[in-house]
Amino acid sequence: MDSQDVQADLKEILCTKEQIQERIEELAAQIDKDYEGRDLLIVGVLKGAVMVMADLARALHSHVTMDWMAVSSYGSGTQSSGVVRIIKDLETDLMGKHVLIVEDIIDSGLTLSWLKANLESRGPASVEIFTMFRKPEAAKVEIDVKYVGKDIPNEFVVGYGLDYAEKYRNLGFVGSLAPHVYA
Numbered sequence: 001m002d003s004q005d006v007q008a009d010l011k012e013i014l015c016t017k018e019q020i021q022e023r024i025e026e027l028a029a030q031i032d033k034d035y036e037g038r039d040l041l042i043v044g045v046l047k048g049a050v051m052v053m054a055d056l057a058r059a060l061h062s063h064v065t066m067d068w069m070a071v072s073s074y075g076s077g078t079q080s081s082g083v084v085r086i087i088k089d090l091e092t093d094l095m096g097k098h099v100l101i102v103e104d105i106i107d108s109g110l111t112l113s114w115l116k117a118n119l120e121s122r123g124p125a126s127v128e129i130f131t132m133f134r135k136p137e138a139a140k141v142e143i144d145v146k147y148v149g150k151d152i153p154n155e156f157v158v159g160y161g162l163d164y165a166e167k168y169r170n171l172g173f174v175g176s177l178a179p180h181v182y183a
């Protein structure tokens with residue numbers, strides 16, 4: 001697939017590379033302030049959160065430790081199954097730790113509400129959520145999200161870690177897909 005093919009697959013760009021980076025800098029400054037004097041563990045949710053986790057970690061000025069989980073509720077399509085599976089668990093013991101879950105997107109909220117409850121059951125001092133994107137109109141459950149990069153319309157989006165059938169994760173920006181891609 002060459003770069004021209006990728007552009008032709010996109011309908012609209014919803015957040016540019018520059019907008020993403022600027023927002024991450026703002027939120028990182030807020031996180032540095034909020035967790036001042038406390039050790040923070042940031043937990044990236046694979047695979048989608050790889051990009052935002054890498055950018056957020058580099059934008060933070062405080063000491064943080066990092067770990068990863070892989071969960072899945074989407075399979076290869078565009079609808080959440082609602083059934084969350086742990087594919088890779090954390091290597092860190094969460095007892096007494098301040099944990100910040102880092103996600104690329106909250107859509108129905110089913111993944112994060114399940115994951116937050118799961119991590120809270122492991123005895124941490126606190127569990128909060130950071131998501132780069134959120135679709136307020138798609139919410140099926142209410143979740144308390146402390147840091148939100150940007151609220152976006154209820155459309156399936158790709159780029160900046162987000163895939164469609166494993167493609168488009170490597171784009172630096174986020175956009176919606178042209179209808180012919182689903183055909």
Ligand SMILES: O=P(O)(O)OC[C@H]1O[C@H](OP(=O)(O)OP(=O)(O)O)[C@H](O)[C@@H]1O
Nearest residue numbers: 046047048073074106107108109110111
């Ligand atoms: O709010 P929800 O409707 O539950 O959707 C959000 C979840 O969907 C995506 O993951 P996905 O299952 O596509 O896995 P991936 O990160 O490996 O692409 C995303 O990274 C979230 O984890």
Ligand SMILES: Nc1nc2[nH]cnc2c(=O)[nH]1
Nearest residue numbers: 107155156157162163164
């Ligand atoms: N790629 C992608 N994955 C998602 N998972 C939940 N919502 C979305 C979305 O809009 N795009």
